[in-house]
Amino acid sequence: AEAAENGVDCRWIERRLGSLAELQAAEAAPYDAIVVATGARVIELEELRGLRDLVTLCRGQNLLLENAGGLKTPLICGKYAVPVAAGAHVLAGATFEYDPPETVHRPADADAAAAALRPALARLHPALGSARVIGATAGVRALPPRSHRGYVPLCGRLALPPEAAPAGVWLFGALGSRGLIHHALLGRAVAAAVLAGDEAPLPEHTRRCEERLREALG
Numbered sequence: 001a002e003a004a005e006n007g008v009d010c011r012w013i014e015r016r017l018g019s020l021a022e023l024q025a026a027e028a029a030p031y032d033a034i035v036v037a038t039g040a041r042v043i044e045l046e047e048l049r050g051l052r053d054l055v056t057l058c059r060g061q062n063l064l065l066e067n068a069g070g071l072k073t074p075l076i077c078g079k080y081a082v083p084v085a086a087g088a089h090v091l092a093g094a095t096f097e098y099d100p101p102e103t104v105h106r107p108a109d110a111d112a113a114a115a116a117l118r119p120a121l122a123r124l125h126p127a128l129g130s131a132r133v134i135g136a137t138a139g140v141r142a143l144p145p146r147s148h149r150g151y152v153p154l155c156g157r158l159a160l161p162p163e164a165a166p167a168g169v170w171l172f173g174a175l176g177s178r179g180l181i182h183h184a185l186l187g188r189a190v191a192a193a194v195l196a197g198d199e200a201p202l203p204e205h206t207r208r209c210e211e212r213l214r215e216a217l218g
Helices: 020-024 039-044 046-053 110-124 176-196 210-216
Strands: 034-036 056-066 075-077 079-084 089-093 133-143 154-158 169-173
Touching (some): 079 110, 154 176
Antiparallel strands (some): 056 089, 056 133, 154 169
């Protein structure tokens, strides 16, 4: 609706892709720019498989627990516990499991997650040490190389050959386990950079791996 009000054609097209070349061959092409924001799946695009040497995949599981202790306020200290469902349940997590790409995307295992999380959760809020498990979820983080500022995401223009990416390709990814904090701020910065065709609007530290990105992508 906002796009229409501004005279812009905006469409949501859902399609599974194995390469950027497939996107360039799609009916909506050519594009003015392409922003790759696929998180842990970024290394599955044919042209970006070299990022396996730069991005670390980390599986994380959460537990959904009965809120038997009556927790009312979210807690975080290494692990976290957040009351949900009007306070009836607690979402708690998360594990850090460094599995190979071939097995990292697999369903949650509530028993394994409980075994890994219970000790830390019990220290955070004792009632969680024995609270009934209702279920579990699993996801995969894409972790960037750690720096003196922590796991700062990677953003910037990717140096791909023109035949692979004639529209120019930008990376917005490796947000790690704190993506909820970074995504809006960096999303605005990436959008400004793409529209300007200039990386200057991006925080300098998000571009700290430019040389390694070029090497990874050959």
